[in-house]
Amino acid sequence: MGASFHIMFVCTGNICRSPMAEQMLRAKLTARGVDGVTISSAGTHAMVDSDMPPHAREVLSTRGYEPTEHTSVQVTAALVEQADLVLVATEDHRADVVREFIPANRYSYTIKEFANQLAFVNNPGEVELPEVAKRAQSLALIASTRGLAPVLSIVDLDDPYGKDIAAYEVVQRELEVSLDAVTNWLVQHG
Numbered sequence: 259m260g261a262s263f264h265i266m267f268v269c270t271g272n273i274c275r276s277p278m279a280e281q282m283l284r285a286k287l288t289a290r291g292v293d294g295v296t297i298s299s300a301g302t303h304a305m306v307d308s309d310m311p312p313h314a315r316e317v318l319s320t321r322g323y324e325p326t327e328h329t330s331v332q333v334t335a336a337l338v339e340q341a342d343l344v345l346v347a348t349e350d351h352r353a354d355v356v357r358e359f360i361p362a363n364r365y366s367y368t369i370k371e372f373a374n375q376l377a378f379v380n381n382p383g384e385v386e387l388p389e390v391a392k393r394a395q396s397l398a399l400i401a402s403t404r405g406l407a408p409v410l411s412i413v414d415l416d417d418p419y420g421k422d423i424a425a426y427e428v429v430q431r432e433l434e435v436s437l438d439a440v441t442n443w444l445v446q447h448g
Contacts (some may be wrong), residue, residue: 266337280298
């Protein structure tokens with residue numbers, strides 16, 4: 259895992275949701291001056307060596323992000339093992355990741371679930387966690403509260419692939435909220 263904290267996003271084809279999340283989080287961290295975080299993405303059924311669809315790029319561009327070149331890759335046990343935190347688009351993706359590398363059960367969440375967990379542990383009066391500076395220590399404490407946060411009715415991000423641009427806009431808006439929470443957590447535990 260090295261000196262850098264590594265976050266890997268996972269979706270199905272690694273062309274829509276996970277690369278959008280990867281590029282959005284990278285831009286958010288750059289804007290906040292956060293370093294020491296490596297961000298990658300992969301797919302459970304990757305369209306290997308493919309780029310993001312034009313709608314994904316267009317939505318990122320219109321929201322102020324500058325999409326960079328992307329090449330999809332297949333998730334593997336080795337990639338999962340290198341990550342400190344795996345954020346997936348759906349519960350099915352989480353199950354696929356854990357099947358690849360069982361210990362990932364401790365550090366994999368849907369993107370929405372992790373943002374919900376962050377809101378829960380940051381809500382005064384819910385739980386009192388000791389103050390820690392390191393991201394890995396904070397993540398372990400957050401994981402220890404899994405199951406205590408109010409359950410979300412929808413933890414999955416819908417797949418926009420093959421749909422009109424409005425579907426990509428919905429995904430981007432949902433990612434925006436969750437990734438703001440992740441960014442704030444990374445800043446706090448820099």
